Amino acid sequence: MSKVTDGIAQYFGFQKQNTNFKTEFLAGMTTFFTMAYILLVAPSILGKTGMDMGAVFVATALAAAIGTFLMGVIANYPIALAPGMGLIAYFAFSVVLGMGISWEKALGAVFISGVLFFVLTVTKVRELIINSIPPGMKYAVSAGIGLFIAFIGLKNAQIIVASEATFVTLNAGLTSSPDIMLTLIGLIVTAILMVRKIKGAIFIGMLFTALAGIFTGIIPIPTSFVAMPPSITPTFMQLDIIGALELGFITIIFAFLFVDLFDNAGTLVGVTSQAGLLKDNKLERGGRALLTDSFATIGGSILGTSTVTSYIESSAGVASGGKTGMTSVTTALFFMAALFFYPLVEVFAGIAAITSPALIVVGVLMASNLPKIEWNALSEAIPAFLTIIMMPLTFSIANGIAIGFVFYPLCKVFAGEGKNVHPIVYVLGVIFVLRFIFLGSI
Numbered sequence: 001m002s003k004v005t006d007g008i009a010q011y012f013g014f015q016k017q018n019t020n021f022k023t024e025f026l027a028g029m030t031t032f033f034t035m036a037y038i039l040l041v042a043p044s045i046l047g048k049t050g051m052d053m054g055a056v057f058v059a060t061a062l063a064a065a066i067g068t069f070l071m072g073v074i075a076n077y078p079i080a081l082a083p084g085m086g087l088i089a090y091f092a093f094s095v096v097l098g099m100g101i102s103w104e105k106a107l108g109a110v111f112i113s114g115v116l117f118f119v120l121t122v123t124k125v126r127e128l129i130i131n132s133i134p135p136g137m138k139y140a141v142s143a144g145i146g147l148f149i150a151f152i153g154l155k156n157a158q159i160i161v162a163s164e165a166t167f168v169t170l171n172a173g174l175t176s177s178p179d180i181m182l183t184l185i186g187l188i189v190t191a192i193l194m195v196r197k198i199k200g201a202i203f204i205g206m207l208f209t210a211l212a213g214i215f216t217g218i219i220p221i222p223t224s225f226v227a228m229p230p231s232i233t234p235t236f237m238q239l240d241i242i243g244a245l246e247l248g249f250i251t252i253i254f255a256f257l258f259v260d261l262f263d264n265a266g267t268l269v270g271v272t273s274q275a276g277l278l279k280d281n282k283l284e285r286g287g288r289a290l291l292t293d294s295f296a297t298i299g300g301s302i303l304g305t306s307t308v309t310s311y312i313e314s315s316a317g318v319a320s321g322g323k324t325g326m327t328s329v330t331t332a333l334f335f336m337a338a339l340f341f342y343p344l345v346e347v348f349a350g351i352a353a354i355t356s357p358a359l360i361v362v363g364v365l366m367a368s369n370l371p372k373i374e375w376n377a378l379s380e381a382i383p384a385f386l387t388i389i390m391m392p393l394t395f396s397i398a399n400g401i402a403i404g405f406v407f408y409p410l411c412k413v414f415a416g417e418g419k420n421v422h423p424i425v426y427v428l429g430v431i432f433v434l435r436f437i438f439l440g441s442i
Helices: 002-012 021-035 038-049 053-075 085-099 103-122 125-132 135-156 178-195 201-216 247-274 286-303 314-319 325-348 352-372 378-394 397-414 423-439
Strands: 081-083 160-163 167-170 308-310
Touching: 002 021, 002 325, 021 201, 021 314, 021 325, 038 053, 038 081, 038 085, 038 103, 038 325, 038 352, 053 081, 053 286, 053 308, 053 325, 081 085, 081 286, 085 103, 085 135, 085 247, 085 352, 085 397, 103 125, 103 247, 103 286, 125 423, 135 160, 135 247, 135 352, 135 378, 135 397, 178 201, 178 352, 201 352, 247 397, 247 423, 286 308, 314 325, 378 397, 397 423
Parallel strands: none
Antiparallel strands: 081 308, 160 167
């Protein structure tokens, strides 16, 4: 056994990083429980599109396990991957439910975006695109997605409802609905855990809400806890790539690609910086990490789940001492073990009181980029604000991105700062204008 552990230590460079097997294992476990909420949330949201919830659960767990394992083995980074929250919401509510596009075609769009991400990474065009996009717009996209996700959580929980007079309003029966009260209790508990900096706060909050719901009779008691994983057949290889190549899918594919591009890059820089893995402000083995992300997205679409990306929750494992890919390998093993706990997911995933607090809190975390925007410079503030506000108001991440990139070069030109805008940003602005003219909203 010592030969095996010695081989693992040598492969991942334990001595160089001043770490050990126990530390890496505990870090990987911490990362898993911090992001395990996705195993409930992904089937809950994607199930609304008509996809089989059991198959989505298996696809999500497998995609997370495979992507995270590859990140550990190939890139040797303590970073976990899973279907991204913002992209899950975009897939379900904007593309499938909002535009009436089949989930099979949407999976095809995810596949194509993964292939493009791979090509951009190999050709190093990815670096050119990332460097061309203004920092303020990157922060705005992240913050806007946060508001969009929080809006979905509040809507699903019926805390906010439709109104003829004001479009949306606070539910008048807020305190009389047991389901809403359970949601609010779950949100309060999760918020307390978060501000107390308890590791795995979101997941623990979901467990607390589930137990409180069972105790009060609002949520049924699961008849079993462990079982063989459900069949993945309903979603496996069901993607429609040919259908996704239609003209109307160009913006959809771009939105998947765009959000994944910057979400992944931001997470990689943030987590590796925290782990002390940035050398001279450069990301060692960064190309391997981005290739891993593209492989995971392609594989996830084949399995039957939305875009897979790096998770900022990986920072919880790093804070626990994780410094190498062994942390990721451990997290991947936990995702594989989770496959046998679907009976719990089957009961809890469809209950908004359990999943909505997680969506709201994740929205808060993503909105943390708001202070980084230059609000005093109107040429930066106006396009950033429009990007942020239009995502929840149009119920579309892609619309927010498009409107922001139409206004950014426009504002810069009339502010006399047009020379500071990269040509790629002008090209994107023209593309989005043409998209609105000929194909309408996104």
